[in-house]
Amino acid sequence: MRLAVALTAVMVTAGCTTAPGGADGDLTDDWPPPPAPSPFRPAAHACHVRLPETASAADRPVSCDQVHVSETFHLGTAADADVPPAPGTPGARAAYRECSDAAVTFTGGQWRTARLAVHVVWPAREAWSRGARWFRCDLTQTDLDGYGRSGRSGSLEGELTRPSPLRLTCFAPTVDGGTVTAMRPVACAAKHRAEFAGLWHAPDVAYANLQAGTARAATACRSVIARFAALPDDADMQYRSGWISYNPTRTEWLAGERRVRCFLYFAERTWTRSLRGAGPSVLPAG
Structure with a gap:
């Protein structure tokens, strides 16, 4: 009988646990879950x-x-x-x-x-x-x-x-069979045959159409050059200077970039000055 009573006491004692400080002893219900990791930024x-x-x-x-x-x-x-x-x-x-x-x-x-x-x-x-x-x-x-x-x-x-060397100013172009293969930036006081004139905004056409034709680019760049060099924007512009244009890349075009870079260009004549505001006396139609 004493042994049975002792075992019962041990079993009762083992089933009743207590935690210090008044805690209930449940290790899962009092801890908030860890926060979700924040996305990388x-x-x-x-x-x-x-x-x-x-x-x-x-x-x-x-x-x-x-x-x-x-x-x-x-x-x-x-x-x-x-x-x-x-x-x-x-x-x-x-x-x-x-x-x-x-x-x-x-x-x-x-x-x-x-x-x-x-x-x-x-x-x-x-x-x-x-x-x-x-x-x-x-x-x-x-x-x-x-x-x-x-x-x-x-x-x-x-x-x-x-003043930045990254600004588009004057260039010494390399042209092979009508294709510009290189544009080396130079100071406008050095001999050069091309100069950045400005940007024109191309229409929202297929990229292949932009690359294929030159008539639209010629007209647009001549107007940009006329404003840059203070020239009449008329049919005589084709006799005053040539032009070079650089389109956006295909990736830029898909992204919505429509600004095309325009340059004055001279096949044989070189300059040692900027042609900004030069006027008809410096760039005659003849």
Whole structure:
């Protein structure tokens, strides 16, 4: 009997546990669940050794004082969707417009009049699936055709508020059979045969149509050159100077970029001055 009573006491005691400080001893109902991890969001101002197709947490920005290829200067917020916007869609075009406008503020001038290009970098699909709804706006130092990118050191912030070697001014072109194969930037006081005159806004046509014909570009660039050089915009413009134009890249065109770069061009004559405001006496029709 004593043994039975002792065992019962032990069993009762074992079934009644207590916790210090008045806690109820339940280890699951008093702790909030851990917060869900926040989606990756890149830094708004950072430089990168390459321009990626998409961005993720694996990216490792570098100081802008180091040699880099692209610079993130703005972050935008994308509309919610199952996947990032495809090239040419309204969402992708809206992002490019925002980046383009932000680039004017960041550089302090119209970036399309310099050897610069604007790029939209979307989150990697994994980041998007976890809730990332941003897009990155990057600037690169580029060739006139928009394809070649060169490394640089130093931020592009305020670059166009001061004299800059990236501004489009005078050039020594290399022409092979009517095709411009190179445009080497030179000081306007040095011998040159081409000079940047300005931009014209192309119509919203298929990219193949833009690339195929020259009549539209010739008319538009001659008007740009006439304004630049203070010349009558008439039929005699074709006798005063030649022209060169650089279209947006196919990627830029899909994004909604329509500004075409126009240059005065002379096949044989060289200049050692700018032709801005030169007038008919310097550029006669004869």
